[in-house]
Amino acid sequence: MNKESYNKIANIWADYRNESFVSQLIIDFAEKLHPQAKVLDVGCGTGVPVARFLAEKEILVTGIDAAEKMIEIALSHQIPNAQFMVSDFFDFQPQETFDGILAWDSFFHFPKKSQELIYPKVAQMLNSGGYLLFTHGDVDDEHTNPMRGEEFYYSAIPKEKIKVLLEENGLELIYMYKDYKEKDTDRGLVVLAQKR
Template sequence: MPNKSSYNKIIDNWIKARNSAIVNKPVIDFADYINSKGTIFDIGCGTGLPIAKYLSDCDFSITGIDQSVKMIETAKSAGIQNSVFQTCDFFDFETDQKFNGIIAWDSLFHFPKERQSEIYSKVYHLLAPGDYFLFTHGKEEDEHTDSMFGEQFYYSCLSKDYVLDLMKELGFEIIYSVENFVEEKDQRDWVVLARKK
């Protein structure tokens, strides 16, 4: 997959884009659901801005991972309080900690299609009972490459119905499921907030 090296190459453009990006309302809702001083795991945290910074400012402790060395270097230098950032593949991430919140905002679609179904059981295992998982996703099963800032990126996803069935089977309760989410200039095919029963 080209994504790791592609993100390293576009880091300067990415910083410009993300440093001025809004914190989307679902992220704010997610933070409101979690008890104060909770722990949050950010899958594909990028540079930490604006999401990890916002969550840190809400008094949460953040663990952020990303495959891009340049993204993690930038996140570490951003001065975000109560945060730990590491270069890591999600499937290689191991901890005994159970998080109060897990967020995957614009990251799951970079995972290999053949491993997409593994995501949800791992997230379920990493979450504390009664706590929350927020993610963005495509609606239709898909696998393709596309360009961003002149570099190629890989994307994939499973169908919305398959993911919902899988999550319910694991023991997730769907708090909300929003298709065609739009806020200012931002658009997402599908936004889901789920809770581990």
């Protein structure tokens, strides 16, 4: 559902994202990384503004997204230090590991039955000392909701379970912000963790 819906709204989404801002939490995440650090951007969308911001910090960005039209737009920006490819997160098999993984507004689109599988996969792809920054729903839930005229699927597991999964997979919780508000945006949960 989400892949088809994002493909349908790709141009509208691109216009919206071109005018949007980079969260202070992403700015802080970038400051933890050294130049030439490798970052995986999960659900990178059009590559703007987030991947472009990271790339401008001399961070090497790999962006993945299941929606082909989003990747077409991302590639059209020709962002230095960034590569983009069509891939589902669970199908993605990188040839390298990463110093950071960013999943800004993407994990909550994954099937609920797959939510617990995120963390071992992330741990496998992260270098020791690497950071994981992601947004998530703040309640145990599964639902659909319209956005830009199309229907999208969302799911979440309890935040207490996220803490357990992080710990079980060698990821140390740095913060977990509930109802994070910034400018005109509101996210149920934002989490930063670091691989031991």
